[in-house]
Each structure stands twice: as C-alpha cells, then as structure tokens.
Amino acid sequence: MAVTETRKTSLGPKGGDDGGMGYLQSLPRRVVTVYLPLLIFVFVLLFPFYWMAVTSVKPNEQMTNFNDYSPFWVIGPTLEHFRYLLFDTSYPGWLWNTILISAGSTFLSLLAAVFAAYAIERLRFSGSRQVGLAIFLAYLVPPSILFIPLSVMVFRLGLYDTPFALILTYPTFLVPFCTWLLMGYFRSIPFELEECALIDGASRWQILTKIILPLSVPGLISAGIFAFTLSWNEFIYALTFIQSSENKTVPVGVLTELVRSDVYEWGALMAGALIGSLPVVILYSFFVEHYVSSMTGAVKE
Amino acid sequence: MASTTASTKGTSSRLAGLTESRGWLSAWFMLPAAALxxxxxxxxxxxxxxxxxxxxxxxxxxxxxGLENYEYLWDDSVFWLSVFNTLLYTTVASILKFVLGLWLALILNENLPLKSFFRAIVLLPWVVPTVLSAIAFWWIFDSQFSIISWALIEMGIIDQRINFLGDPTNARASVIAANVWRGIPFVAITLLAGLQTIPQSLYEAATLDGAGRWQLFRYVTLPLLTPIIAITMTFSVLFTFTDFQLIYVLTRGGPVNATHLMATLSFQRGISGGQLGEGAAIAVAMIPFLLSAILFSYFGLQRRKWQQGGGD
Known part of the structure; x- marks a missing residue:
C-alpha cells in the first residue's frame, strides 16, 4: 500500500524529489508541524518591518497614545515624516553618497576579482591554490579588528572624511567575497571552450573578454548585487572614517543625525530606515534567485 | 571521470604554456586584487x-x-566583562540561530504552496541594513512605548512594562534576540540549500525500512547535512563574535557595560576615547578567539572528510 502510494506520488506532476515526505502526513498533523510554526516564523521575521512602516506614516499624536488609538493600525496616515526627512535634513545627500560609494567600491572590487579569479582558477599559476586559500582567509578577517589601524592609514593618506576612504576600504571584504564566488563560477565553464579558442589563436585577454565574461554574466550579476548590498549595509568604517554630516552614508546618517538627545523622532527615524532599506530590497527582489544561489553557493564551496 | 578532467587539464596547461608565459600573465592579473x-x-x-x-x-x-596596554587590560574588569559578554552573546545567539534556523529550513523543505515566495520573504531581515533594522528594534524595545510590553499587558500576561534595554539581564536578552532575528534567515537558507541536495530516495529507502520521522532526521538528514552545518555555523560564529552594529545602535554597551562586546569596547576606547593603542590591543585580543574558531571548524571538517573515505 505504502509502496504504490509512493510510486503514484513520485510520478505525479510535482515529483517526489521536491517536497520531502509530506504526503505521508495527515492534514491536521501538517497544520501543527508545518503551517503553524511557519506562520509564527514569518510573523516574527516580518513584524519589525511592519512596525517600521506603520510608525513611519503615523501622525505624532498617535505615536505614543496607545490608549486612544490601536498601535497596530494608523488612522489618517501622514507623509509628514517623509517630507521632513527629504526636505529638512541631509537625507537625500546621504542617499546619494551611499549610492556613489557602493557603486564605486562594487565596480572596483568586481574588476579586481574577475582578474584574480580567472588567474587562480584558469591560469593555474604555481601557488594558485595557496593564493586561493589566502583569499578565502582574507574574507574571514572582520572589519571590527581592522577599523582602528585603517583609520590611522586613512588619516595619513589624507582620505579622512572623503568618499574615497570608503571606496578604497570596502574592497577589503568585497574582493575576497567576489573572487571566491567568481572562482566557483569560472570552474563551471568547460575547459574545452578555452582550448578551442587557444587553438584558433586567441590570446588570454581575448578568451577572458570574449568567452569567459559573456558566459559568466549571471555570476557577475550575483557578485555585483552582493557587493552592492554589503557596501550599502556597511557601518563601522563609515562611522569611523566620515565626520561631516554631508559626507555620511544612510546608516550612519540616520543613527547619528536624526537621533536627538531629548526627543526621539520615531516617525522620521522609521521613515529613514524604510527608505534606506528600499534600494537593497528592490535590488534583492529582482534578483532573488541569483542572490539565494550565490549565498548558498559561496558557503558550499 | 577523474581521469578525463586530469587529461583535459594537462592539455590545456600544455597549450597555455606553448602560447603564453603564464607566470607573467598571472602576476598582471593578480595585481589589482593583491594590491588592494x-x-x-x-x-x-x-x-x-x-x-x-x-x-x-x-x-x-x-x-x-611593550606590553603595557595588555598589562593594563589584564587588570581591567570592564575588559574581562566584555570578553565574558562576547562569549555569552556568541554562544547563546549561535545556538539559537542554529536550532531555529535548522527548524525553519526543515519547514521550508516541506512541500509548501508558495514555497519560493516564503523563501524570498524569509531572507528579508538579512538583506536589510543591520543598523536600520536595529533602529526598528530600538523602537520596539523602547522603555515606555514598547509594542511588546503593550501587547503583553493587553493580553494580561504581565502587569508592568518591561525595561528591555535598561536592565542588564533584559538588555543582554534583547540584543541576543535582535541578533538571532537577523541571523536566522542566513542559517535557514544555507541549510535549506544543503537539505535540497539530499536525495529523496534515501528517505524513501529509510521509510521502507521502517524509520520514523525522528529517525529519518537523526540518521539521514543530520549526517548528510553536517559539512554544510559546520561551514554555516563557522561563518555565523565569526560574524556574531565580531558584531558591532547591533550593540552600537541598541545599547552602546550599557547598561553598566553589561552588553559591551570586545568590538564595541575597542571602538569606545580607540575612537571615541582617542586611545588608539588600547583600542587596537582590544581588537588584537579578539584574534586568538577567531583563530581557534576557524581552526576548530577546519580540523573538524578535515576529520569528517577523512572518516568518509577522503576524496574531494
């Protein structure tokens, strides 16, 4: 009985390799073991975003008056906090800085990573394995032990309080990550393609630009999105190396400039957090499959 | 299979050797990354x-x-408190992230409607900038207007507001909760990817042999998942150990240094306090912990490969 049932299900349109052995469970049991916990997980994981969004459109008088207004809902939503944020603070400037810095450091890191990954994975120079391992170890060096010596360097180089301080230091964690990811990607491209090109008289440069790079566009997109998100989210370097308000990035600006000592502008803070999260969330939603596969791929390597 | 790859590698390197000097080319290609x-x-x-x-x-x-900074830190109770906090924070948060992340991965591995949708939204906490979600938690943990306190009071579970970030024990629990919230998606999604590589036929074979759900998990899922668990948790432990952002936003190390981690103490002494030398010494003191975590996982993994008959 069980056998025929199994066979039937595995022949079904969904296939047996996809969903575990859920078909052996009765519905009430599935509700308790799967749907209910899933619902709780989703609720807990998403509630802070909901709370962020609700707070950002709440008029100030409802913000702390839980007795007259239900805190979970908002009556007469207002865009006042967004208006304040965009016209009365330096927020648009922070947004622009963050875009510029993230794009710059992503570009720089991708450029360096493509060459490095190609050399390690395909040129296979002597010692390439060791270099590959060193790059992996470089990824494990956390920013929290580098920010003090880097701040000394940034100061000596005259980069303190400029975007270049961040564009040049973000590659310390982006280059290892992108290289590692692209190495895995290049490995999946068949050697035969390169051999054919070599026989036809192509140079290594031509092979890289005409064969390898066009084939690894998905890998480049993954690495690019990841690098962009990581630099967008970076905090400790941006906090340490930037001082003046107009040069700050979004995470640092929201935390250091919008928080006043006496009264917290919760509406504006939440609006700032919301707008600051939006670009990476949009980017993420467009490339969700790339994102997931590169994240899991990078760990599995 | 192995012999064909070896032979193609052989021909390709011979070809490359004939056409170009690989050493110089490699050096040029490595230059930008190496310089940075x-x-x-x-x-x-x-x-x-x-x-x-x-x-x-x-x-x-x-x-x-010389060692003056380290001698000073050796007698500094705040430094030792930060070491204790860091270890506590890392241990508790990592265990919770592992258990809850694995649970979520197992749930998402079931045959669900809207599976890819759930997988996508579950990752959101990990995608959003930590500082910005931490600000949301700051508001959730507000001492007077916390939504959690309000909801619990309305439900009649507690009768006065919880002082989330003002009391040492509560503050520790709160920052750990926020860290776990942010870390679950990463663990869950990477473990889910690992779960999907386990062949379904193994489960079917085990079921035919009469294995129950717990036995399936214990004797099929867990052993096959161990390598990816080890790597995921190494990353998770390293990032938790060196965490800075959450604490900086939520408590700045307070109350009474109860949530100071080594990274935040290093920032406070080195940058805010201007004592670069002392801050750097605290950062250097983190290195042995990080190294031992890496070595532990590296040798743990090596042994497992060897036990499974080497290869790869």
Missing amino acids: LLVFLTYPLGLGVWLGFTDARIGRPGIFI
Missing part, C-alpha cells in the same frame, strides 16, 4: 598589532611601550 588586499587588509592587520604595542592617540603617533 595587501595595502588595505594585510598592512592594517600588521599595523593593528603594532599599534597594540604603542601608546598612540588620535593626532599623536605613539611610541613603543
């Missing part, structure tokens, strides 16, 4: 160790003072 990493990663790492032996301050290059 040597200048902004390796050099600062060395500089950090050196700064730990000096009395440098902001605006004043220090002189060599």
Whole structure:
C-alpha cells in the first residue's frame, strides 16, 4: 500500500524529489508541524518591518497614545515624516553618497576579482591554490579588528572624511567575497571552450573578454548585487572614517543625525530606515534567485 | 571521470604554456586584487598589532611601550566583562540561530504552496541594513512605548512594562534576540540549500525500512547535512563574535557595560576615547578567539572528510 502510494506520488506532476515526505502526513498533523510554526516564523521575521512602516506614516499624536488609538493600525496616515526627512535634513545627500560609494567600491572590487579569479582558477599559476586559500582567509578577517589601524592609514593618506576612504576600504571584504564566488563560477565553464579558442589563436585577454565574461554574466550579476548590498549595509568604517554630516552614508546618517538627545523622532527615524532599506530590497527582489544561489553557493564551496 | 578532467587539464596547461608565459600573465592579473588586499587588509592587520604595542592617540603617533596596554587590560574588569559578554552573546545567539534556523529550513523543505515566495520573504531581515533594522528594534524595545510590553499587558500576561534595554539581564536578552532575528534567515537558507541536495530516495529507502520521522532526521538528514552545518555555523560564529552594529545602535554597551562586546569596547576606547593603542590591543585580543574558531571548524571538517573515505 505504502509502496504504490509512493510510486503514484513520485510520478505525479510535482515529483517526489521536491517536497520531502509530506504526503505521508495527515492534514491536521501538517497544520501543527508545518503551517503553524511557519506562520509564527514569518510573523516574527516580518513584524519589525511592519512596525517600521506603520510608525513611519503615523501622525505624532498617535505615536505614543496607545490608549486612544490601536498601535497596530494608523488612522489618517501622514507623509509628514517623509517630507521632513527629504526636505529638512541631509537625507537625500546621504542617499546619494551611499549610492556613489557602493557603486564605486562594487565596480572596483568586481574588476579586481574577475582578474584574480580567472588567474587562480584558469591560469593555474604555481601557488594558485595557496593564493586561493589566502583569499578565502582574507574574507574571514572582520572589519571590527581592522577599523582602528585603517583609520590611522586613512588619516595619513589624507582620505579622512572623503568618499574615497570608503571606496578604497570596502574592497577589503568585497574582493575576497567576489573572487571566491567568481572562482566557483569560472570552474563551471568547460575547459574545452578555452582550448578551442587557444587553438584558433586567441590570446588570454581575448578568451577572458570574449568567452569567459559573456558566459559568466549571471555570476557577475550575483557578485555585483552582493557587493552592492554589503557596501550599502556597511557601518563601522563609515562611522569611523566620515565626520561631516554631508559626507555620511544612510546608516550612519540616520543613527547619528536624526537621533536627538531629548526627543526621539520615531516617525522620521522609521521613515529613514524604510527608505534606506528600499534600494537593497528592490535590488534583492529582482534578483532573488541569483542572490539565494550565490549565498548558498559561496558557503558550499 | 577523474581521469578525463586530469587529461583535459594537462592539455590545456600544455597549450597555455606553448602560447603564453603564464607566470607573467598571472602576476598582471593578480595585481589589482593583491594590491588592494595587501595595502588595505594585510598592512592594517600588521599595523593593528603594532599599534597594540604603542601608546598612540588620535593626532599623536605613539611610541613603543611593550606590553603595557595588555598589562593594563589584564587588570581591567570592564575588559574581562566584555570578553565574558562576547562569549555569552556568541554562544547563546549561535545556538539559537542554529536550532531555529535548522527548524525553519526543515519547514521550508516541506512541500509548501508558495514555497519560493516564503523563501524570498524569509531572507528579508538579512538583506536589510543591520543598523536600520536595529533602529526598528530600538523602537520596539523602547522603555515606555514598547509594542511588546503593550501587547503583553493587553493580553494580561504581565502587569508592568518591561525595561528591555535598561536592565542588564533584559538588555543582554534583547540584543541576543535582535541578533538571532537577523541571523536566522542566513542559517535557514544555507541549510535549506544543503537539505535540497539530499536525495529523496534515501528517505524513501529509510521509510521502507521502517524509520520514523525522528529517525529519518537523526540518521539521514543530520549526517548528510553536517559539512554544510559546520561551514554555516563557522561563518555565523565569526560574524556574531565580531558584531558591532547591533550593540552600537541598541545599547552602546550599557547598561553598566553589561552588553559591551570586545568590538564595541575597542571602538569606545580607540575612537571615541582617542586611545588608539588600547583600542587596537582590544581588537588584537579578539584574534586568538577567531583563530581557534576557524581552526576548530577546519580540523573538524578535515576529520569528517577523512572518516568518509577522503576524496574531494
């Protein structure tokens, strides 16, 4: 009985390799073991975003008056906090800085990573394995032990309080990550393609630009999105190396400039957090499959 | 299979050797990455160790003072408290992230409607900038207007507001909760990817042999998942150990240093306090912990490969 049932299900349109052995469970049991916990997980994981969004459109008088207004809902939503944020603070400037810095450091890191990954994975120079391992170890060096010596360097180089301080230091964690990811990607491209090109008289440069790079566009997109998100989210370097308000990035600006000592502008803070999260969330939603596969791929390597 | 790859590698390298000097080309190709990493990663790492032996301050290059910074820290109760906090924070948060992340991965691995949708939204906490979601938690943990306190009071579970970030024990629990919230998606999604590589036929075979759900998990899922668990948890432990952002936003190390981690203490002493040398010494003190975590997982993994009959 069980056998025929199994066979039937595995022949079904969904296939047996996809969903575990859920078909052996009765519905009430599935509700308790799967749907209910899933619902709780989703609720807990998403509630802070909901709370962020609700707070950002709440008029100030409802913000702390839980007795007259239900805190979970908002009556007469207002865009006042967004208006304040965009016209009365330096927020648009922070947004622009963050875009510029993230794009710059992503570009720089991708450029360096493509060459490095190609050399390690395909040129296979002597010692390439060791270099590959060193790059992996470089990824494990956390920013929290580098920010003090880097701040000394940034100061000596005259980069303190400029975007270049961040564009040049973000590659310390982006280059290892992108290289590692692209190495895995290049490995999946068949050697035969390169051999054919070599026989036809192509140079290594031509092979890289005409064969390898066009084939690894998905890998480049993954690495690019990841690098962009990581630099967008970076905090400790941006906090340490930037001082003046107009040069700050979004995470640092929201935390250091919008928080006043006496009264917290919760509406504006939440609006700032919301707008600051939006670009990476949009980017993420467009490339969700790339994102997931590169994240899991990078760990599995 | 192995012999064909070996032979193709052989021909390709011979061909490459005939056409171009690979050594020079490789050197040129490695140059940008190597330059960036040597200048902004390796050099600062060395500089950090050196700064730990000096009395440098902001605006004043220090002189060599030997182990004085470390001697001072050895007698500093706040430093030891931060070490304790860091270990507590890392241990508790990592265990919770592992258990809850694995649970979520197992749920998502079931045959669900809207599976890819759930997988996508579950990752959101990990995608959003930590500082910005931490600000949301700051508001959730507000001492007077916390939504959690309000909801629990309305439900009649507690009768006065919880002082989330003002009381040492509560503050520790709160920052750990926020860290776990942010870390679950990463663990869950990577473990889910691992779960999907386990062949379904193994489960079917085990079921035919009469294995129950727990036995399936214990004797099929867990052993096959161990390598990816080890790597995921190594990353998770390293990132939790060196965490800075959450604490900086939520408590700045307070109340009474109860949530100071080594990274936040290093920032407070080194940058806010201007004692670069002392801050660098605290950062250097993190290195042995990080190294032992990496070595532990590396040798743990090696042994497992060897036990499974080597290869790869």
